[in-house]
Amino acid sequence: MRKFSVLDGLVVPLDRANVDTDAIIPKQFLKSIKRAGFGPNLFDEWRYLDHGEPGKSNHDRPLNPDFVLNQPRYRDASVLLARDNFGCGSSREHAPWALQDYGIQAIIAPSFADIFYNNCFKNGILPIVLDVAVVDRLFRECEANEGYALTVDLDKQTVTTPTGESIRFDVDAGRKHRLLNGLDDIGLTLLQADKIKAYEERRKQEAPWLFSGSQQ
Amino acid sequence: MSGQTLFQKLWDAHVVHVESDGTTLLYIDRHLVHEVTSPQAFEGLKLAHRTPRRADAAIAVPDHNVPTTDRSQGIADPVSRLQVETLDANCAEFGITEFRMDDIRQGIVHVIGPEEGLTLPGMTVVCGDSHTSTHGAFGALAFGIGTSEVEHVLATQCLWQKPSKTMLVKVEGQLGKGVTAKDIALAIIGEIGTAGGTGYALEFGGSAIRALSMEGRMTLCNMAIEAGARAGMVAVDQITIDYVKGRPYAPKGAAWDQAVAWWNTLHSDGDAKFDRVIELDAAQIEPQVTWGTSPEMVTTINGRVPDPADAPSEVKRHDWTRALEYMGLAAGTPIAEIAVDKVFIGSCTNSRIEDLREAASVAKGRKVSPNVKLAMVVPGSGLVKRQAETEGLDRIFVEAGFEWREPGCSMCLAMNADRLEQGERCASTSNRNFEGRQGQGGRTHLVSPAMAAAAACAGHFVDVRKE
Numbered sequence: 001m002r003k004f005s006v007l008d009g010l011v012v013p014l015d016r017a018n019v020d021t022d023a024i025i026p027k028q029f030l031k032s033i034k035r036a037g038f039g040p041n042l043f044d045e046w047r048y049l050d051h052g053e054p055g056k057s058n059h060d061r062p063l064n065p066d067f068v069l070n071q072p073r074y075r076d077a078s079v080l081l082a083r084d085n086f087g088c089g090s091s092r093e094h095a096p097w098a099l100q101d102y103g104i105q106a107i108i109a110p111s112f113a114d115i116f117y118n119n120c121f122k123n124g125i126l127p128i129v130l131d132v133a134v135v136d137r138l139f140r141e142c143e144a145n146e147g148y149a150l151t152v153d154l155d156k157q158t159v160t161t162p163t164g165e166s167i168r169f170d171v172d173a174g175r176k177h178r179l180l181n182g183l184d185d186i187g188l189t190l191l192q193a194d195k196i197k198a199y200e201e202r203r204k205q206e207a208p209w210l211f212s213g214s215q216q
Numbered sequence: 217m218s219g220q221t222l223f224q225k226l227w228d229a230h231v232v233h234v235e236s237d238g239t240t241l242l243y244i245d246r247h248l249v250h251e252v253t254s255p256q257a258f259e260g261l262k263l264a265h266r267t268p269r270r271a272d273a274a275i276a277v278p279d280h281n282v283p284t285t286d287r288s289q290g291i292a293d294p295v296s297r298l299q300v301e302t303l304d305a306n307c308a309e310f311g312i313t314e315f316r317m318d319d320i321r322q323g324i325v326h327v328i329g330p331e332e333g334l335t336l337p338g339m340t341v342v343c344g345d346s347h348t349s350t351h352g353a354f355g356a357l358a359f360g361i362g363t364s365e366v367e368h369v370l371a372t373q374c375l376w377q378k379p380s381k382t383m384l385v386k387v388e389g390q391l392g393k394g395v396t397a398k399d400i401a402l403a404i405i406g407e408i409g410t411a412g413g414t415g416y417a418l419e420f421g422g423s424a425i426r427a428l429s430m431e432g433r434m435t436l437c438n439m440a441i442e443a444g445a446r447a448g449m450v451a452v453d454q455i456t457i458d459y460v461k462g463r464p465y466a467p468k469g470a471a472w473d474q475a476v477a478w479w480n481t482l483h484s485d486g487d488a489k490f491d492r493v494i495e496l497d498a499a500q501i502e503p504q505v506t507w508g509t510s511p512e513m514v515t516t517i518n519g520r521v522p523d524p525a526d527a528p529s530e531v532k533r534h535d536w537t538r539a540l541e542y543m544g545l546a547a548g549t550p551i552a553e554i555a556v557d558k559v560f561i562g563s564c565t566n567s568r569i570e571d572l573r574e575a576a577s578v579a580k581g582r583k584v585s586p587n588v589k590l591a592m593v594v595p596g597s598g599l600v601k602r603q604a605e606t607e608g609l610d611r612i613f614v615e616a617g618f619e620w621r622e623p624g625c626s627m628c629l630a631m632n633a634d635r636l637e638q639g640e641r642c643a644s645t646s647n648r649n650f651e652g653r654q655g656q657g658g659r660t661h662l663v664s665p666a667m668a669a670a671a672a673c674a675g676h677f678v679d680v681r682k683e
Contacts, residue, residue, distance in 0.1 A: 016538070017531050018410055018510050022650045027631045031281065031295040033255035033302050035363075045652045054295055083531060085411040088444065089648060090629075091346040092253065093362035114414055114446050115346060115360055122364035172378070174239040185364070186264070189372045192233050192241055196269075196374060199232045199243055207338070209467035209475050210245050213272030214313040214334060 002124025003182035007105050007152040009078035013142045014068055019082060020089035021116060025098040029054055038094055039101030043069060073146045081138055082109040086127075087116025096123040106152045108159065110135045121175050122185070126154060128169045154180055219485025221382045222451055223417045226357040226482070230340050232374055242377045245339040246351075247369050249276035249312065250325045251303040252631070253344030257367035258306040268310050269373040275334050276307045276314040279324045280631045284594050284621035287317060296632065310370075323597020323623040326350040326564035330434065331597055333463025337452045337479040342369055347564045347647065349440040352449035353433035354456055355482040357417070359446040380447065381415050381491040384484070386422040389498035394681040396574065397432035398566060398645070398664035400424070401439035402504035403496060406514040413445030416492065419484060420450050424498035430459040431570040438565045439647055442511040451483035505551050505677055506649045506662040508539035513649070515551060517667070517679045523547035542651055543659050544639065551677050554661070555587060557640040559672040560654070561618075561665055562594030563628035566645035569603050571665040575645075576609040578669035578683060584617030585675030592619040592634070594626040618672065630655045643671035 029041045031054055040058040047069055049062040063070045069077075080099070086109040087095060096119045099107070105125060110132040112120075120127045130138075141161065142148040151160040154176060159167045178185065189196075204211050220228075233241040254276070261267065268274065281296035291297040300317065307314040315321040321328060326347050329335035341351040341358035344366040351358035365375055385404055405412075418440045420433070428436065433450045440448025450456075457476055460466050467475045484490075502516035513536070515522070524540065524547065527533035540547060545554070561567070561575050572595060584591045593613050595601035601623055604610055610620045627634040628646035636642055636658025645668050646653075649660040663671065670680040 015534070017535050020510075020648070020650045022629075022648070022653050026652055026656070027629050030252050030631065031293075031299050033259070033299055035256045035259075045656055051656050085414070085444065088410055089346065089441075089650060091344060091348075091360035091362055093256075093344075093364060096362075111411055111414060113411070113444060115362065119362035119364065122362060172239070173237045174235060174376070185376065186266070186368055186371045189241065189368065189374055189376070192374075195233045195241070196243070196372065200373075203243070207475070207478065209336070209471040210339070211272075212465075212467070212471075213270075214275040214465065 001122065001178065001182050001184055004105065004124055004126050004154050004179045006154070007078060008149060009105060009152070010074065010076055010147065010149050011079040011081050011142045012068055012074040012077035013081040013139050015083065015139060017083040018085045018088055021087055021092050021095040022089055024087070024095040025092065028052070030092060030094055035097055036101060038098035042098040042102045043067070076103065078103050078105045079150050079152065080104045080107045081135070081142055082107055084109065084111045086112050088113040091115045093119045093122070096120050096125050100125055108135065108138065121179055124179070126152060126179065128152065128159060130159070130167060130169060134167060219488040221484045221488040221490060222355060222419055222449055222482060223357065223380065223382050226338065226340070227379055229338065230357070238378060240377055240379070241374050242340060243374055244342050244369050245273060246329070246334060246341045247274040248325045248329055248341065248343035248348065249274055249366070250280060250343070250345065251278045251299045252280045253363050254306065254366055255299065255302045256363050257370060260367040261370055266371045268312065268370045271311040273373060274312045274370070275329070276303060276312050277322055277325050277328055278303055278317055280625045280629065282317055282624040283632055284624050284626045284634055287622060320598040320602065323600065324564045324567060324625055326438065327567060327596030327600065330354065330430070331463070331599055333460055333466035336460060336466065337456055337482055342375065346441045347438050349446065349448045350434050350438040350564060352437040352440065352447055353430060355449060355452035355479065357447060357449065360441065380417040383413060383416040383418050383492040383494070384490040385418055385420050386493065386495045387420065387424040387498050388422040388495065389424055391424055391498045391501060392681065394666060395501055395503060396664040396666065397428055397435040399501050399504045401436050402506065402511065402514045402662060403501045405439065405443045405511045406504070407496065408443055408494060410442060410510050410512045411444045413440060413443035416445050417447040417449065418443065418445045420448060425450060426453060429570060430455060431568045434568070435565055442647055452479045503664065503667050503680055505667065507543065507545060507551065508536065509542055509649055509651050511647070511649060511662060513539055517551055517677060519551050521545045521547055521549040521551070552679065553676060555641070555676040556643045556671050557589050558636060558642040559588060559591035559668050560627045560642055560644040560646065561592065561668050562596070562626050563646035564596065564625070565647045566665050567594060567596030567600065569600050571645065572600070572604050572609050575665040575669040576612045578666050578680060579616040579618065579673060580612050582616055582673040584672045587675045588672055590619065591617060591672040592621055592627070594621045595623045597623050616673070627654050629653060643668045643677065
């Protein structure tokens, strides 16, 4: 898994609540059997004026000048500032894959949808929950100041503004440890193989029908 | 000490190991697999030279990409075809049972699990699909996961989780005629919002829920995710047990008796404490229609499109304005005056036999309105389709002017050829009215199967209770 420690990144504000994963990466791109290459189609229906399809070159597609990611001042942003319930809807991990492939490494919002939030950690993206009033203020500061950047420090659990103000955020200790060290979840779980085996042996006695299988 | 909630009972039965911070390694009993969210997981396994810990706990089916028209020529779109072929190859390589596209048992993953008895009370059920909450209808702990976790379950049969908070959604009283589980689901989402259930596992209880059939309970739990909750559940009762009995993969003989004895304990204790409780009066719930681009943007058939000026906050005012613009609707428009271009009856929310019966009873002897370009019925599985045909429902639909299709996810998310074109408006029995969900620029209104059938015949939304 990709590591995350400290990020000093340009911020792009996406001023909409309930941004769903269908909007983050539309369904036609989910036909891919690969993990990479989703970045050019991140927010495809908002970002381009025409219809995108997998396999179609994105270089000469007409960009929507009104969409925030297309504004030159936000080019190369790596911190996404968002509103409530970001990442709701479908469980598609293609959403964090697309964000990560585009270059987004941290997302700040007042709240996230559960599945999306979890999927971010599996892909080296840090989702940060901050109080709604703080997020409101970051939106205002970001929009008022071109080149607005934030420093995100996972170890210290702080977001630092250009004026040096440090805002603390919460993160689950286990998730933090894994993200800081880029640990492989499956590898860690397999360290518990004896316990998994013991559980299975016990369950086979208690509830044998759970082990009769789908292979009839 | 107070009693346990159903969630706590299900959780406790599946704990393998607990870390010092409470993070828990939870055992997974059933893993449902489909073609869209699994290829990268299988690829990950292969790259790490791993194999599934329990191939027998998994069941796979292609559903998102499959055509709903004639399948004898296979899938025309080469990208979709490759994805389905990749699932076939992975299942063959790793010994996972798959209901392939030409199998009568093929269908939407959340329809076939219960139908085959692969979903059982007391199980932990996961799938790389957010609508896995559906299976909670059986008194199971069921939730959607991402592809990294699909790989994790394949490799270890476990997931790292922290316990959710619990919310009891109590619906008491009797539903009015023509009001369905879909209307309950939408009314709840209208009440608590699409993020109201974030961080919670929902339990649906109360006399109106106990009166629902298993199919109604599945519709309700299916939409828990649209309220933000990864898991929704209903306690086991005799209706649950009667539904499961005799299904192909359900336990039999002594194992059945042993299973039922445990299943009968799968309900929240009378003195169990929930983190939050909300109550709805079933008699007050009217047929629901969404007007915007989030399932919480919902009103009743007798309502009107709201005015953003009345929105409760600045952020919501902004969202409502944008939603009305996308939906091409003016504030104040009566819902019953909104005309539809297409009608979709299907999806993991509403494609089971009772849904089709409900829609057919409205469509019987009537005709699809001339202003409706396409009205389609997509059964949830090959077995649902066959049952409907045995009952003659297909003839009712076809005589009314509906298209009768092959099973799959179809126009719920438009990954196959079934979709809305720019600006088209659809009465849909699916679960999401997001921008572009049913096709770029398409406008979705979520309704029950009966309301969708009524809209198809009237050409606009209409109160099914007056039909």
